[in-house]
Amino acid sequence: MNDYRNMGNLSMQKTDWANADKFYKNSLEINNKTNNQYEISEDHRNRGNLYLQKEDWGLCEKLSLQALKIAEEIKDLRNVCHDSRILGKVYAEKKSRNKQEEYYKKALEASVELKDEVGQQVDHRNLGELCLGRGYKDRSENHFKASLEISLRTADKKEIATDYRHMGNLSFNNGNRTEAEKYYRDALNLTLEVGDKNGTAQDYTYIGNLKFKDGNVDEAEESFDKAIDFFKESNNKAGLLQLLMTVARMELLLSRKEQSEKYLDQAKIICKELGDPEDLVKNIKEIEKVKDTVDQNR
Structure with missing residues (x-):
């Protein structure tokens, strides 16, 4: 890492976008001279992340594609995952669902090749949420269940709760309110057990939404008030x-x-x-x- 990139990173921490971009470009010039493909890819990646923060989806897309192209050429699978996930987010913002799915799948393929189960969970959840939003419920269920299997195997209660939450959303979307509430309450029990206040707030929110939809307004308000308290505690x-x-x-x-x-x-x-x-x-x-x-x- 050269000094220009260090200065770019420091500027990013200060949200000094103009200087961060200038320093990252200076770093790119140096790395272009030595034709260091890994470092060139990293410079494109840093600039892409900068424009992601600025919500400039066009420039973020262009720079992330450049970073990804090199990462694939040099078999840098970690960054293939990273760049593909960023591009998935960009295409989500651009409402390009087919491309969003394409890059989330590319990330999943790389995380499977890496045997990175944490990364696989991220990718399965991204694809599960995308498929659910598009009405592909069977595909959504497959992805959510794949993530849940990993959580159960690693016995990570916080992650199990996250996957129960997703399964609850799927059940709710399928019109199965009883099953949805069971998943939400199973998630709630786990987040309370591990002290995940933000997760607990989400679980009470989902239960409140379910109760409201069923016309149980007082129960809904009670759940919402609990969610509010936990959101406050988690800041x-x-x-x-x-x-x-x-x-x-x-x-x-x-x-x-x-x-x-x-x-x-x-x-x-x-x-x-x-x-x-x-x-x-x-x-x-x-x-x-x-x-x-x-x-x-x-």
């Missing part, structure tokens, strides 16, 4: 804010203005703590507009 403000705004909207669907305000007021506080990001402020204002039109005596 996951993004997850907490998303949940608060979602529940505020759900309460309005039932014309429950006061209950909606309870969650929306908490969302406003967190939004302010985050510096009132424009997109979040806009979302809160949209919820308030709907709230003002609701007749809670309906």
Whole structure:
């Protein structure tokens, strides 16, 4: 690693994008002179990650493809996995589902060749979520079950809970509410056991959503309130804010203005703590507009 790349990494830590890009380009110039393919690939990769952070999907795609091409040529399977997963994310943002699946599959093939079970879980879950979203339920189930098999074999309770959560989502999507709740509660028991507060918050969120869909509003609210407490304990403000705004909207669907305000007021506080990001402020204002039109005596 040369000094330019070090300076680029330091600039990235400071979110100084312009200088980071400049230093990574300087590093690339040096490595081009020596024709060090591994280092050239790494420079493209670093610039790709930079544009991933900036959400410039076009440049991220171009640079990640360049990095991946070299990684494949020099049989650098670790980075074939990395670059393919990044490209999967890029194509998810670009709504190019076929390409998204293509690169997630490429990552899985490389992680299988590496005998990297942790990587295989990542890839199976990515493909499972993608297939579920596209309505390919059988393929989704195969991927989720493959990940679960690895978790059970390694006896990692946190990972088992993650896979139960995915299986619960699949069951819910299939209309099997009873099976879905069992998976969610099995996941919940494990996250409580291992002290995974963020995972516990997710499990209570899923149970709350299920109860709400079934019309058990009081039980749903009880689960949501528990989820909120665990999101707070885990200091996951993004997850907490998303949940608060979602529940505020759900309460309005039932014309429950006061209950909606309870969650929306908490969302406003967190939004302010985050510096009132424009997109979040806009979302809160949209919820308030709907709230003002609701007749809670309906």
